[in-house]
Amino acid sequence: MRIGMRLLLGYFLIVAVAAWFVLSIFVQEIKPGVRRATEGTLIDTATLLAAVARDDLLSGQAQNGRLARAFAELNKRPFRADIGGIHKVRNEYHVYMTDGQGRVVFDSAGRALGQDYSRWNDVWLTLRGEYGARSSLADPNDPASTVMYVAAPINDGGRIIGVLSVGKPNLAMAPVIKRSERRILWAGAALLGIALLTGFAMVWWINRSIGTLSRYADSVTTDKPLPLPDPGSSELRKLAQALESMRLRLEGKNYIEQYVHDLTHELKSPLAAIRGAAEILREGPPPPVIARFTDNILVQNARMQALVEKLLAQARLENRVEIAHTPVPLAALFERLREERSVMLNARQIALDCDDARLSVDGDAGLLHQALGNLLDNAIDFTPPGGEIALSAEAHQGTVTLRVVDSGSGIPDFALARIFERFYSLPRDNGLKSSGLGLAFVQEVARLHQGDIHLRNREQGGTEAILTLHRPFT
DSSP, X not given: OOHHHHHHHHHHHHHHHHHXXXXXXXXXXXXXXXXXXXXXXXXXXXXXXXXXXXXXXXXXXXXXXXXXXXXXXXXXXXXXXXXXXXXEOSOOOEEEEEETTXXXXXXXXXXXXXXBOTTSHHHHHHHXXXXXXXXXXXXXXXXXXXXXXXXXXXXXXXXXXXXXXXXXXXXXXXXXXXXXXXXXXXXXXXXXXXXXXXXXXXXXXXXXXXXXXXXXXXXXXXXXXXXXOOOSSHHHHHHHHHHHHHHHHHTHHHHHHHHHHHHHHHHHHHHHHHHHHHHHHHTOOXXXXXXXXXXXXXXXXHHHHHHHHHHHHHHHHHTOOOOOOEEEEHHHHHHHHHHHTHHHHXXXXXEEEEOOOXXXXXXXXXXXXXXXXXXXHHHHHHXXXXXXXXXXXXXXXXXXXXXXXEOSOOOOHHHHTTTTSXXXXXXXXTSOOOOSOHHHHHHHHHHHTTOEEEEEEOTTXXXXXXXXXXXXXX
C-alpha cells in the first residue's frame, strides 16, 4: 500500500474515532438535556399555578374554580405555533391538584377526580416538604407513553394544604430530540466529509512532493538530471538537498574519471602542437621560423590555460547545491551584455536587438550574467557578418523565459543530441573550436535556478536558445 494511502487511512481513522466519540456524547446528552430543560419549565409552571390555585383549594370548589375555568377556555381555543420547524397545535400539559391528604380535587383531563394520589412520588414528597417529581406510563402497554410530572406545594400561612402537579408527555419532546440528533448527525457527516477532502488534499500534496523527489532521484542515473526541486516544505526541502548531496557523492567517481578522460583528450592537441614546435626549435631553424613556432607555443599554452580555468569554474559550479537569491533586473543585465560585446558586434557588423524587459528574476546575478554571456557569444560566433541577434524576456505563469535568437546557420542535426556535453564543440566560421564548456555551464546555471535550457533550430534559419527560470520577481 502506498504511503499516501496509509496516511489518508490513518488520518481518517483518527478523525472518525474522534468524531464518533464526540457525536456519541452529544447524542447521548440530547435526550437527558432536553428533559432537564423541560423539567425546569415544569417546576416554574407548577409553582406559578400553585399560587393561582390556592384560593380554589381553600374555597372547596376547585373543580369549578378559576384554574378549572382557565383550562376549560384553553381547551376550547386551540392554537398554532411553529417552533423552529416543529408545529405545536394543542396544550400538552396535564395538571391536577390534590388536597392535604393527597386526594385529587382537580384534574385538567377530568379522569382522576376523587382518586387517592398520596402514594405517587410527586404528591408524597411534596406534602412532606421535599421536591416531588415522577415519570409514569400513561398506557401500561405502551413504553413510549411516559409522562413527566413535577409538583409544587400549595401553601397557606406557612403550612402545606395541597399539591399541584404539572405533567408533560415525554413523547411531546421527541420531535425536538429527533431534530437535534438529526442535525448533529448531519454536522458529523459534514465534518467527516470535510476531513476526508482535507485528507485527500494533504495526501495529494505529499504524493506530489514525494513523486517530484522520486523523479529527481531517478533522473540522477540519466545524462540530463532534473533540476533540484522545491517541494514546498522545510523537511522535504532538506530531503531534496540530501538527495542532491548524495547525487554529487555518488557521481564523484564517474565525475572524476570522465573529467580526466575529457581533459586528457582536449589537451592532446595543444600538447602535440607544443611538442612539435619544440622539436623544430631544437634543430635551430631560421629566425622567422623560430618566431612562428614560438607564437604557436604561446597560443597553445594560452588555450590550455583557458581550458583549465573554465574546467575549474565548471567543477565549482557543478558542486554547488544552492545559490544566494537576489532580484536581478533583466533590462540592466541586457544592457551590460550589449556594452561588453559592442566591439565584437561592431567588428562583425552584427545588430543586437535587446528587449526592453521590465522584469526581474530571483537568482544569482553573476551566474545569470555569465550564462547569458555564453549564449550570446555562441550566437555571435555562428552569425555571419551583417546578421542579427535578438535578446528578449517574457513572463508566463510563474516563469521567466530568456531567449537568445540568431540568424546563423543553425545546429547540425547530428550535434543536437550532444550539444550540452562537456568539451563537445562545433567549428566556428574562423575554423577554430571553443572549449566546449560554455553550454554545459549554462545547463548547470539553469539547474541551480530550478530552470531549464533548450536549443532549437528555427524554420527561418538560425538558432534559438531558451533559458527558463522558475523563480521570477514581480
